Amino acid sequence: HPTFFKLLIVTTVSGGGLLTFSDASPFQRSITGASSQNEGKKKKVVVLGTGWAGTSFLKNLKSSSYDVQVVSPNNFFTFTPLLPSVTNGTVEARSIVEPIRNIVKKKPYSVEFEEAECYKIDPVNKKVYCRSNQSSTLDGVEEFTVDYDVLILAMGARVNTFNTPGVEEHAHFLKEVGDAQKLRKSIIDCYERASLPSVSEEEKKRMMHFVVVGGGPTGVEYAAELHDLAFDDMAKLYPSAKDYLKITLLEAGDHILNMFDKRIITFATDKFQRDGIDVKTGSMVVRVSDKDISTKERKTGEIVSVPYGVVLWSTGIATRPVVRDFMNHIGQAKRRVLATDEWLRVEGCEDVYALGDCATINQRKVMEDIAAIFEKADKTSNGTLDLKDFKEVVGHICERYPQVELYLRKNKLKSFYDLLKNAKGDDKKQIDIETFKKALSEVDSQMKSLPPTAQVAAQQGEYLAKCFNRMELCEKNPEGPLRFRASGRHRFHPFRYRHFGQFAPLGGEQTAAQLPGDWVSIGHSTQWLWYSVYASKLVSWRTRMLVISDWSRRFIFGRDSSKI
Ligand code: FAD
Numbered sequence: 001h002p003t004f005f006k007l008l009i010v011t012t013v014s015g016g017g018l019l020t021f022s023d024a025s026p027f028q029r030s031i032t033g034a035s036s037q038n039e040g041k042k043k044k045v046v047v048l049g050t051g052w053a054g055t056s057f058l059k060n061l062k063s064s065s066y067d068v069q070v071v072s073p074n075n076f077f078t079f080t081p082l083l084p085s086v087t088n089g090t091v092e093a094r095s096i097v098e099p100i101r102n103i104v105k106k107k108p109y110s111v112e113f114e115e116a117e118c119y120k121i122d123p124v125n126k127k128v129y130c131r132s133n134q135s136s137t138l139d140g141v142e143e144f145t146v147d148y149d150v151l152i153l154a155m156g157a158r159v160n161t162f163n164t165p166g167v168e169e170h171a172h173f174l175k176e177v178g179d180a181q182k183l184r185k186s187i188i189d190c191y192e193r194a195s196l197p198s199v200s201e202e203e204k205k206r207m208m209h210f211v212v213v214g215g216g217p218t219g220v221e222y223a224a225e226l227h228d229l230a231f232d233d234m235a236k237l238y239p240s241a242k243d244y245l246k247i248t249l250l251e252a253g254d255h256i257l258n259m260f261d262k263r264i265i266t267f268a269t270d271k272f273q274r275d276g277i278d279v280k281t282g283s284m285v286v287r288v289s290d291k292d293i294s295t296k297e298r299k300t301g302e303i304v305s306v307p308y309g310v311v312l313w314s315t316g317i318a319t320r321p322v323v324r325d326f327m328n329h330i331g332q333a334k335r336r337v338l339a340t341d342e343w344l345r346v347e348g349c350e351d352v353y354a355l356g357d358c359a360t361i362n363q364r365k366v367m368e369d370i371a372a373i374f375e376k377a378d379k380t381s382n383g384t385l386d387l388k389d390f391k392e393v394v395g396h397i398c399e400r401y402p403q404v405e406l407y408l409r410k411n412k413l414k415s416f417y418d419l420l421k422n423a424k425g426d427d428k429k430q431i432d433i434e435t436f437k438k439a440l441s442e443v444d445s446q447m448k449s450l451p452p453t454a455q456v457a458a459q460q461g462e463y464l465a466k467c468f469n470r471m472e473l474c475e476k477n478p479e480g481p482l483r484f485r486a487s488g489r490h491r492f493h494p495f496r497y498r499h500f501g502q503f504a505p506l507g508g509e510q511t512a513a514q515l516p517g518d519w520v521s522i523g524h525s526t527q528w529l530w531y532s533v534y535a536s537k538l539v540s541w542r543t544r545m546l547v548i549s550d551w552s553r554r555f556i557f558g559r560d561s562s563k564i
Helices: 002-013 028-037 052-060 080-087 100-104 177-194 201-207 217-237 262-275 321-329 363-381 387-400 402-411 414-422 433-446 454-476 524-537 541-557
Strands: 043-048 066-072 076-078 097-099 110-115 117-122 127-132 142-147 150-153 209-213 246-251 278-281 283-288 292-297 303-307 310-313 338-340 352-354 359-361 384-386 430-432 502-507 510-515 519-523
Touching (some): 043 052, 052 066, 052 100, 066 117, 080 177, 080 217, 080 524, 097 541, 100 110, 177 201, 177 217, 177 310, 201 209, 217 246, 262 278, 321 338, 338 352, 502 524, 519 524, 524 541
Parallel strands (some): 150 352, 209 310, 246 278
Antiparallel strands (some): 117 127, 283 292, 292 303, 502 510
16 A cells, blocks of 8 residues: 555664654663773773674674674684585585684784683673683683673584484584585495495495484475485495485475475475485484484374485574573573664673674563553553644654564554555544554564574674764763764664575575565575675685586586595
8 A cells, every 4th residue: 555655665764763762771881881981991892703703794884983892613604605615515615614813814803713602691790601612731621801891702502402312422513614525424334334245235224324303495405405415426426325325305394405495395395306305294303313213204103214314404503502502591581582672782691792693582571562652652641642743753664673664564454454554544533443453463473583593694794883883982972973962862873674585495406595575586596696696795706706616616526525
């Protein structure tokens, strides 16, 4: 409806200019507190993690007013979308990592890096406890503490095993470069063993059964990569082993790639069927032993046990123990994931920010804020809102809750839509607050939190760095930039996620892409789009050149099957 869109456009283009906020800037607390204490001293920002979120923050931080200290068990950044390509030798591990010291070497701020992992966070004394394996002592562990003024948690997440027995001990994961290298070695070991003359037929069958658990984008991409490796390269190199090959993809839900469009799901399922990849849906893994994997079939309730050679576990993520422990200390024990507000500040804790996979924005809090506005309006306008106020509230929602706008555009949510339609062109028209509240709760119940992706993590890192870049200016002009002075607005916009679409590589030089506006593209041409997007997104020219040369090498000579 034209009015509806006009309203949304006004609120978006003006950056929520209609809105006024009476509370203080989210950054004000920490700025004023610390600056009065440490006049003239640079603030110490400690960043935990050098993944997508931490690296994006470090790359975009341009202010020289901080001393930055980075702590991470890896002294490099990994371009995770290409990890599945490392498992089959299409791309070398070294080509997708960039040393963190390279990334920060020309930055205007002073930076120190410690290769260590943080095992405890003490928000009261503003300290993090770390341990490093770089030690000369016998037990091989060096422990130290780091003080901070501002702490940035960008530690990502761990693999979620759902406490399934045997998974930690026997399954492979695909989270880090080391995992990809181990997985690759295990697959080649199976081929080598299945080629030995002394090995029984039954054992060969078992060795050559590769199982992928989890039908999300990573599991699907890995199954497709494995199929390509097996048929394009290994079939020629291991002719006696190829007859025993079987690839199975297990998914507990109704279908694979459930966050994608139906057209992509159908295409992927059909393609896998043609390729001979056995996709089993409604099949939940209940136990993994060293040689068998047991599943519970949803339709029959039966427990089925199948022998396997290699199993990859790719069923989503969970909170790291150090973050869980921190959550218990700050009153977030009941939550599943660490919660932040929309400025990425950890709830219940001063001067700590959390980005990427290790946290989630608490949308419930946003809804509570909006409810408070209604309450205020309720008191002043006898249960109704003037259209002007109504527009303000919609603007407020779209500003603070960007997915609502996307959702409304996409689904034309009926009650919301009717409200806006009825309000058309009549500024005096009054809107019943109760009806609006009902419409809003309809949106709320259908909203999902942001997906744990590199896109979200990188945008959050960039957003926070930009806020930090402007902090000094804000300190000098406490009333805010000239154009916002006296408006009482927040100095910084809340974080707004821009979705650029997502890919699902399906093997055989075919990829599916779901782009904004529900645009779906599948096939060989999309594979070229995938190549160009990922080449452009790589973190440096060095990695870009290496990856492009790996792709060219693969086209000319095939994949490398050596075990190193
Ligand atoms: P990570 O990138 O996981 O970084 C966490 C960092 O914290 C690491 O440097 C780690 O070493 C460090 N760390 C861990 N523990 C500690 C500790 N105790 N103390 C200090 N530091 C610590 N997303 C997409 O958008 N598109 C894709 O195509 C895509 N493909 C993927 C393919 C694979 C195989 C995988 C595994 C993920 C993929 N993702 C993709 C998801 C994406 O990689 C994650 O969402 C993203 O890495 C999250 O970024 P992060 O910075 O929060 O965490």
